[in-house]
Amino acid sequence: MKKLMTLLLLTSIPAYAQELLDEIVAVVDDTVIMKSELDRSVNSIKKQIEASGNQIPPADILNSQVLERLIVQEIQIDRAELVGIKISDGELDAALTNIAQQNGMSLSQMQQAIEVDGFSFAEFRRDMRRDMQAERVRYAYANSNVKISEHEIDLFLADNELDQGEVELQHILIATSTDNDAAETEKAQKEANDLYDQIQAGENFAVLATQFSDGQNALEGGRLGWRPINQLPPLFADQVKSMSDGEVTHPIRSPSGFHILKLLAQKSNTVKTQDQYNILHIMVETNEVVSPKDGMAIINGLYDKVLDGEDFATVAEENSDDHSSAPLGGDMGWFEINKFGARMGEVIKGMDVGEISAPFQTDAGWHIVKFLGKKEADITEELKRSQASNAIRERKVQELIESWIREIRGEAYVDIRI
Template sequence: MNKLAPAFVLLTTLLAAAAPSQAQFLTPQPEQQQAAQTAAPDDGTLDRIVAIVDEDVVLKSELNRAVGQILAQYRRNPQQLPPRPVLERQVLDRLIMTRLQVAKAGQSGVRIGDVEIDQAVGNIARTNKMDVDQLRAAIARDGLSYEEFRRNLHDELLTQRLRQRVAQSTQVSDAEVDIMLAGNSLKSGEVHLAHILVGVPDGASAEQIQAAREKAERVQREAAAPGADFAAIAIRSSDGQDALDGGDLGWRRYDQVPEMFADLLQGMGPGQVSPAVRGPSGFHILKLVEQRAQGKQLVTEFHAQHMMVKVNELVSEADAEKKINELRRRIEAGEDFAKLAKSDSDDATSANAGGDMGWFPIDTYGPQVGEVISNLKDGEISQTFRSNAGFHFVKRLGMRELDRTEEARRTQAREAIQQRKAEDEFDNLLRQLKAEAYIEYRLAGYDSKGEPTGS
């Protein structure tokens, strides 16, 4: 049996937790909701609605499948999971938020076609060193139908595209970049973080805020204790979207860390856990797992001349190859490269400059050209090679290394500001979607607003 790579396991888990009903874009009528309550799920028991989200529903069978994927992922470490009722509520919240994001993406005109889904499936297969047929077999062994997997992948791509749209809409001015750089607030290096959120609902009462504060302080003491398993505590106790991943936020550049988290990291060392700090969505606890430094930003650039003969309806492949070889022979015999490039090269970009490509980083013209130039010595002419456009050869004129640290810092500052703005805007969007939606919980042990009933 093939052992699935962690990336695949994580994806199938996340996608299972984002599984839509088959009537995703239909308006359920009362009789349809009644039918959904009595539909038979996979285990043969009567199905029922566990949440209503605007005009959509989440079924118990969907919740069971999503929870089943989580249980399968943690089958070797079941003690890391919270009690079944808490786990069901975490997964249900993720299902609900995915429903809202998918609906918002659709309203915003975001579309994902079959071609994009096919490409994503192919990428997942390659990541796991499989072909698509092997991937389908692995999905089946995980208890998920291929059709359901594709539907889930469609929704995952939709939510990613929605997040990208929010990010693309954020603007960063030069003045904001100047202020960040002048204030020396831009840190270099990267950090690996883990996170716990003890949520506070919108419009929470003083009693609810105090209860959340007490819980956060209790969780923080547990997480900061010597030998504590932060991931297991996050799975049991966190209300964050990353809870079922053990709160793992992965590696991020310092400048990509949200401002509030950056403040918490001040003075922390690897392995340390921050105090619980109040934020817009609740109380946050952060663990600095690892950190690594960032050195100078050195960029290698090449200077070259280029000759090209196109293959088209007027020039056959054989004729183009014959011509490029003749041009190379003439230059090797001593004719002037620049003069021949101006008269015979089909590269509109460089021909008028005598084939001069200027200085450029190795990946500017793609991996094929980069590999050819990197294997040459200064003054050496390459062998001819074929591309989609025609036949080429290049002459390497020089190589240099430039210190782009300051330029990189400015780019880094701009990206950091943009990411922080985008994350804030997306978090605000999620809170707005949830606040404006009609959400009714029908999960055992919780009232219609999702609050525990104590039963």
């Protein structure tokens, strides 16, 4: 009865009083991270770790790792806001629906499951929007700085890198400073060597990654998922090609620090055919005249038109800023999934024939697509070169993202108060 009364008293505290009980745990430039936000994120991560069957790290280590993730995310959100990158409600709903479908649920069923687990669905939506916004700005920065030459593609194909297969990896990073301080580098190398020795002695890789890794996937036990070998940084690719399942690398030095990789599984990839897709496309280009906010308003108006029954091809021909497809009613022809960028590929991959996407944003502007179909085609020389270009781009993008995050983290004003 005493416990019930305590719960009733706590739940009866007015909202303003609960806010007074909160406290700032970090200042990041002009924004703050509150203890309530940290606690919520820590609880979410704990559930993920428990579900994976791994040991939950000590509270101080877990809090530190989660807070660092929130700090880095906050810095990226700030950069996204500066350049006008937004996530529309339509894009957010589409992403949430896709997650629900992947788990065999409807969106409403997923909402119920989240709330049964003790989490607020409104906060889940907010976190998802922020994750998408941070991802969008990372790729916007990286894609705008990637250059690929025909010579690079020639060398890639000459080395037969298209057929190298895929690997599932775990990763630990012990980061070094951007100024290459000798004492700090020596300390990081010693820590990496100690972790390697612990792994060889039988310690759980995922537990050590969660506790000690500075990598973006630390809180997932260092899991990177399945990656094409030809999209890995050359330092990693050279190592994993000769590894066996379960094998762990010695620490590998890179400009960002010391890496330890574990090969979980591998599979060959000798595909001779490829799925191709066909869509109709409407684009509103954003530039010095049309801001991202203005572009979103325009695309939403065009989206309403096609939902109200206006012919998609006609709307595209009259309004699209994609000057190559607009005269064709927005028809993009047949193409491989990521020819027009990873974001476009992500949207169309799960669509059904005749389906119209919600408006979504890329570096070029705002888009709507109508899915016309999918087919399997032989891989032509042109497609091989396109695949090679995509693989080289993805490799460079990941390297740029890693260095950019280190750079903006170092530039930001951060005051940790716990």
